[in-house]
Amino acid sequence: MTLKELFWAKGFEYYPTDKDTHHQYLTIYSELFSKWEKETINILEVGTYKNGGLKLFEEYFAKATVVGYDNTLHPGAVGLTRARVFIEDFYSGLRELPELTIAIDDGTHQIEHQLSFVKKVYPKMVSGGFVVVEDVWDGFKQRFDELDIPYTVIEFYPPKDEPNDRLILFRK
Ligand SMILES: C[S@@+](CC[C@H](N)C(=O)[O-])C[C@H]1O[C@@H](n2cnc3c(N)ncnc32)[C@H](O)[C@@H]1O
Numbered sequence: 001m002t003l004k005e006l007f008w009a010k011g012f013e014y015y016p017t018d019k020d021t022h023h024q025y026l027t028i029y030s031e032l033f034s035k036w037e038k039e040t041i042n043i044l045e046v047g048t049y050k051n052g053g054l055k056l057f058e059e060y061f062a063k064a065t066v067v068g069y070d071n072t073l074h075p076g077a078v079g080l081t082r083a084r085v086f087i088e089d090f091y092s093g094l095r096e097l098p099e100l101t102i103a104i105d106d107g108t109h110q111i112e113h114q115l116s117f118v119k120k121v122y123p124k125m126v127s128g129g130f131v132v133v134e135d136v137w138d139g140f141k142q143r144f145d146e147l148d149i150p151y152t153v154i155e156f157y158p159p160k161d162e163p164n165d166r167l168i169l170f171r172k
Contacts, residue, residue, distance in 0.1 A: 002026075002030035002034050003026050003029050003030045003033060003034065003056060003060050004020060004026035004027055004029070004030045005030075006056065006059065006060050007019075007020050007026055007056055008020070012052070014055075014078070015052040015053075015055050015056045015078075016049075016050040016051070016052035016076075016078060017049075017050075017052030017053040017055075017056060018052075019052075019053060019056075019106075019134075021160075021161075022160055022161040022162050022165075023134070023135070023156075023160060023161075023162065023165050024156045024160055024165060025134065025167060028154055028167065032130060032169075033061075033102060033130075036061060036064070036101060036102070037060060037061060037062075038062065038063060039061070039063060039064070039101075040063045040064070040065075041061065041063075041064045041065075041101035041102065041126075042064065042065045042067070042098045042099060042100045042101060042102075043057050043061060043064050043065070043066045043067070043100070043101065043102045043103075043104075044067050044068070044069075044097070044100050044102070044103040044104065044121065045057070045066075045067075045068045045069075045103075045104045045106060046068070046069045046070075046090045046091075046104070046105050046106065046107045046117060047068075047069075047070060047105070047106040047107035047108070048068035048069070048070040048077070048085050049070065049074055049077070049106075050074055050076055050077045050078060051068070051077045051078045051079075051080055051083070051085065052078065053068075053104070053106065054066055054068045054080055054083040054085065055078055055080060055083070057083065057102075058080060058081055058082045058083040059081075064101075065082075065098075066082065066083035066084070067083065067084050067085075067086070068083060068084070068085045068086070069085070069086045069087075069088060069089075069090035069093070069107075070085060070086075070087060070107075071087065071088060071089045071090070072087070073087050090107060090117070091107070091108075091113045091116050091117065091120075097120070097121065097124045098124070099124055099125075099126050100121060100124050100125050100126065100129060101125070101126050101128075101129040101130075102129065102130055102132070103117075103121040103124075103125065103129070103130070103131045103132065104132045104133075104134060105117040105118075105131075105132070105133045105134060106134045106135065109134075109135045109136075109137070109164065111136075111137070111139075111140060111143050114133045114136065114140075114168075115143060115144070115146075115147065117131075117133065118131055118133065118144075118147055118149070118170060119147070122149060122170060122172065125170075125172035126172065127172055128171070128172065129171075129172045130169055130170065130171055130172075131169070131170040131172070132167055132168070132169055132170075133167065133168040134167055135162065135164045135165075135166070136153075136164060136166045136167065136168050137163075137164045137166075138163075138164075140153075140166075140168065144168060149170055150170070150171075151168050151169060151170050152168070152169045152171075153166065153167070153168055153169075154166065154167045154168075154169065155167075
């Protein structure tokens with residue numbers, strides 16, 4: 001089973017995340033991440049909202065350590081079994097990060113924060129790991145090029161519900 005299949009098996013009410021509803025990201029995540037389904041890896045998501053992404057990850061990646069950050073405790077967030085959420089501002093935070101295999105920024109979607117996310121997590125990635133920046137707005141190229149790290153842009157046409165239906169991927 002892929003991440004996308006698991007999501008749709010239980011649906012949005014169970015996994016309240018927009019990663020395959022307003023956006024179209026789980027197709028890509030299924031292709032790139034399924035090889036780690038049974039591996040002991042560390043996964044980070046910044047911007048957890050109602051915990052739907054974290055819940056999907058903790059159930060799919062049964063041996064992973066899943067950690068999220070959100071600066072707000074959102075009412076209605078679903079309960080988590082193994083994943084842990086820090087309620088704090090990730091971008092200005094100083095908490096030490098572990099080695100990471102998957103790191104996803106789904107926080108403010110502001111380019112300065114997206115760039116700071118990549119600068120902060122890229123050095124912590126294991127070889128072959130992915131840094132993903134979700135929901136990247138038009139006009140990103142010049143700023144992301146300044147990072148001087150090769151990246152791939154994946155955008156969906158037509159965008160589903162949001163004009164920023166676009167991911168940027170960095171592979172370590
Ligand atoms: C688009 S939502 C996340 C959706 C979630 N990842 C999902 O898949 O359903 C963006 C989240 O980023 C959080 N956020 C905003 N500023 C933040 C910050 N400085 N640090 C961490 N999280 C932040 C918001 O509170 C909000 O919950």
